[in-house]
Amino acid sequence: MRPGSSDYLSRRSQRIDIGLNNLLPEYPKAIPGDSLFCAMEKKEINGHPHVKYHRPLVSIEELTENAEHFYRKMNLRRTVREFDSRAIPLEVMENIIRTAGTAPSGAHKQPWTFCLIADPGIKKKIREAAEKEERISYSQRMPESWKTDLKPLGTDWKKPFLEEAPYLIVVFKQSYGIKDDEKIQHYYVSESVGIACGFLIAAIHQAGLVTVTHTPSPMNFLSKILGRPENEKPFLLLPVGYAKEESYVPDLERKTLDEILKIY
Ligand code: IYR
Numbered sequence: 353m354r355p356g357s358s359d360y361l362s363r364r365s366q367r368i369d370i371g372l373n374n375l376l377p378e379y380p381k382a383i384p385g386d387s388l389f390c391a392m393e394k395k396e397i398n399g400h401p402h403v404k405y406h407r408p409l410v411s412i413e414e415l416t417e418n419a420e421h422f423y424r425k426m427n428l429r430r431t432v433r434e435f436d437s438r439a440i441p442l443e444v445m446e447n448i449i450r451t452a453g454t455a456p457s458g459a460h461k462q463p464w465t466f467c468l469i470a471d472p473g474i475k476k477k478i479r480e481a482a483e484k485e486e487r488i489s490y491s492q493r494m495p496e497s498w499k500t501d502l503k504p505l506g507t508d509w510k511k512p513f514l515e516e517a518p519y520l521i522v523v524f525k526q527s528y529g530i531k532d533d534e535k536i537q538h539y540y541v542s543e544s545v546g547i548a549c550g551f552l553i554a555a556i557h558q559a560g561l562v563t564v565t566h567t568p569s570p571m572n573f574l575s576k577i578l579g580r581p582e583n584e585k586p587f588l589l590l591p592v593g594y595a596k597e598e599s600y601v602p603d604l605e606r607k608t609l610d611e612i613l614k615i616y
Pocket of ligand 1: 486502505507508509566567568569
């Protein structure tokens with residue numbers, strides 16, 4: 353079986369699942385992050401509760417294979433702007449968002465809210481508001497040099513994908529939290545939410561779906577349409593779905609390892 357073939361990839365992910373459940377035979381469906389998984393070996397350290405970290409013991413051969421396998425899979429990710437309207441089960445989207453929620457964050461404040469939109473009426477409102485801003489951006493706000501840089505991507509003010517994709521995810525960053533009417537300090541908010549969006553995009557790709565990272569500017573209209581509170585600011589808008597059956601993406605190249613890696 354050729355590494356990188358779809359059969360090879362699905363066999364390998366099955367093997368990873370079986371491995372996790374062998375590690376936890378008493379909880380056959382335990383998933384890290386679930387309370388079941390966390391309820392195992394506990395210990396107080398400096399007066400704070402800790403749980404045992406179950407180190408996955410991976411051989412050098414497996415490390416090598418895992419790293420190459422994941423790179424190959426991620427290297428197949430492409431930004432796609434044309435969607436198939438085929439429905440996607442809500443459960444799939446919930447697990448994708450759970451994955452984004454596993455991201456690290458400043459002082460573990462998890463300063464994010466993911467709004468999932470399937471309602472055609474709300475999608476229409478978002479499209480209309482986004483296109484209104486984008487039309488102004490493309491005709492008045494963006495300098496010619498910016499538009500020249502975007503030419504190879506073929507973007508313009510029209511955003512039909514905001515209605516065509518079965519789901520939109522709007523990610524909000526929480527500048528601060530609120531609990532019992534008290535403000536909670538958040539740290540490294542943009543970094544944390546940016547990392548969570550990276551996890552989100554990887555999870556969308558891993559599931560077999562596509563997205564485009566859309567950042568209409570300004571995007572305050574999203575707070576209004578979705579009725580988000582004052583402590584949340586829109587961060588990123590991601591339409592999610594199957595790619596349209598026949599769609600083309602720009603013939604782009606990624607920087608080589610030599611260009612992005614400096615070893616010291
Ligand atoms: N937000 C606009 C413009 C745009 C900007 C960049 I930088 C892109 O990589 C792609 C598009 C739009 O969504 O069309």
